[in-house]
Amino acid sequence: MSDFQLDQLKNGAPVKLEKNGKSICVVRVDNEVFAIDDTCSHSDASLSEGDVTDFKIECWLHGAEFDLRTGQALTLPANIALQTYSVDVKDNSVTVEI
Numbered sequence: 001m002s003d004f005q006l007d008q009l010k011n012g013a014p015v016k017l018e019k020n021g022k023s024i025c026v027v028r029v030d031n032e033v034f035a036i037d038d039t040c041s042h043s044d045a046s047l048s049e050g051d052v053t054d055f056k057i058e059c060w061l062h063g064a065e066f067d068l069r070t071g072q073a074l075t076l077p078a079n080i081a082l083q084t085y086s087v088d089v090k091d092n093s094v095t096v097e098i
């Protein structure tokens with residue numbers, strides 16, 4: 001069963017998904033969808049409340065940026081990468097693979 005319909009996801013608007021005991025931040029960028037751990041690697045903040053620019057998401061708490069494609073921490077104060085997850089997009093169905 002899919003997690004979302006693609007047309008439910010607004011471009012650049014993060015959504016939090018709880019799946020298999022994990023909190024995941026899901027972001028649509030044009031017709032691609034990315035999934036990354038929702039909890040910032042710096043402290044306990046939810047990335048799905050952050051802002052997206054291109055392929056970057058910025059943590060709202062202290063401003064660290066992460067690459068949605070790789071999970072890499074791009075700016076301090078975070079310096080630990082986040083886990084990313086494969087996302088299957090078929091027609092209008094979006095499934096995060098965990």
Ligand code: FES
Nearest residue numbers: 040042043059062
């Ligand atoms: S909690 Fe995300 S940058 Fe500090």
